[in-house]
Amino acid sequence: MKKKIVLLISVFLVSIFLSGKNDLSAIEGKGDKKSEKKVITACDGETQVVLNDVSKDEVMTREKAQEVANMLLATYQQQKKYQSTKFTRRDSLIWERELKAMIEEGYKWFHDPSLGTNGISCDMCHPDATDTHPETYPKFQIQLKKIALLRDMINWCIENPMEGKPLKEDDPRMKAIEAYIIWARANQDPRPHAKTLNPGKR
């Protein structure tokens, strides 16, 4: 599914790109330059569409570009390249292991008072990450009087109830805590509103 979306987007981008002045398409036919046809290659570098009605230097209309993009995707799918792209069991095991490691790292920090200075850890008020409601961010945080992301509230808790120093936004601990919270709420909270959050599955 993800592969398909990536392809669609890239085809779309290619088509937009080609509708501009630049032209990166391959050249078919080595004869008269005026008869050169426009050839458009998909992001796999192999699938091509040769346009009989558009010359090499011609700028396509947006409608035409969209038509070409659709055609390119159809050709690609016909060639069953999509189906032939396989993940091995080894691949999925690696991905699962990596995901689990990050969530476990987050679980560890979520239960670790060393982020603060007064013995308090995140889980003390938020068992199983309850009442962290990650699905509600970004939002205007009334008390902060500004738009907050989940990480802003994590840092707020670290600085205030836990009396610690805030983490940098790209701190691996911050990323891990976010990963744990989002995962925990998506996978454990049986309340209906929480089901809207389903990372990795959409």
Add this chain to the structure above:
Amino acid sequence: MPKMPSERKEEQYLKERDEFFKALPKLNRRQFIKVAMASAAVALAKNQFPPHSFQLVEAVEAKQGGGTEVKFRFAYISDTHLYERKLNERFVRAALKAVQDVNALDPQPDFVLFGGDLAQLGQPEELKLGKEILSELKPKLYMMVGEHDWYLDLGEKWIELFGKPYYSFDHKGVHFIVLNSVLVDDYWTETKMTPMERMKFMAQLDNPKGRPFTVGRGYGDVGKKQFEWLKQDLAKVSKDTPIVVFSHSPLYKYYKPWNFWTDDAEEVQALLRPFKNVTVIHGHTHQPVFNRIGNINFYGMLSTAWPWPYAPTGLPKLTIKMNRADPFDQFDGTGDGTVEVLANGKANKIYNLWSREPMKVTARYLESGGKEEVPPVPVDPSF
């Protein structure tokens, strides 16, 4: 930056609310009517509560007749979760606030119950600090143990400081029982845990390997002895005598993954079944939670340290949920409270929420299946 009009309105409300709370204590009948009217105006200004649901509690005179007049009151403080003072001032402040509340009650309660989890990690310094803070209380103090007090040394220091972990006493015709309801199976011997590892394992509420609390089971023969004692103690009490049981864990099954749970609850309930009036007051859940099973009314106590979220499942139907606590206010969702014991042996519970209107839950509300004397239902906040 110019203030938004809505912000000014909010400030005005908070100011009015502050004044309202300052005016609450020591009201006579005339003043009560005045404040009640002001409170209705505040509620209207806030545009949150329909006026009829805003109830001023405590100052309202009890209805006469039928034994519903208040015979006596006791106060409670619970779940202070103290660390050493040099590590954490925050929870010390909260515990002191509760002590001040109780000392300021007029009239003074007959006694104070401490609901367990005095310490966070069972450290002798934490327990000693707790004892020092609670020694400031003017009324007589009854202590109950929580799992945070117990699992560093299996109660050794707690017993040294406070005495027996389970006992009973009689007060003005009511039989009170204090239980140690935090007994679990031995999870530390086989896994060779150090005392501190054992304590931290127990202190983690969302521990997936956590063990369920019991009154009459658990490691060694502590539970068995307690259960035998409870049977014998109850055998001496007439069935008409009102009974109030204090337990740290709820004496029913609410949510096992967080140990909002007593595994042998049914067995304890069975011992209490022959009695006419039974009330169970429990700690551990850090939230307004109330229940009725058979002949027993249950009320959970507030923590002074922090509120727990409501568990995702298993919440008793009769519980009216407190809306979400504001994380920006240390004292929101926390507090202390009082229990009024009526002449007819029933007990009503007052939740003294520090940043909100107090909430009164009556035995009549529970016994009518939630139809009568319904406490006001809170409106969800915007954060």
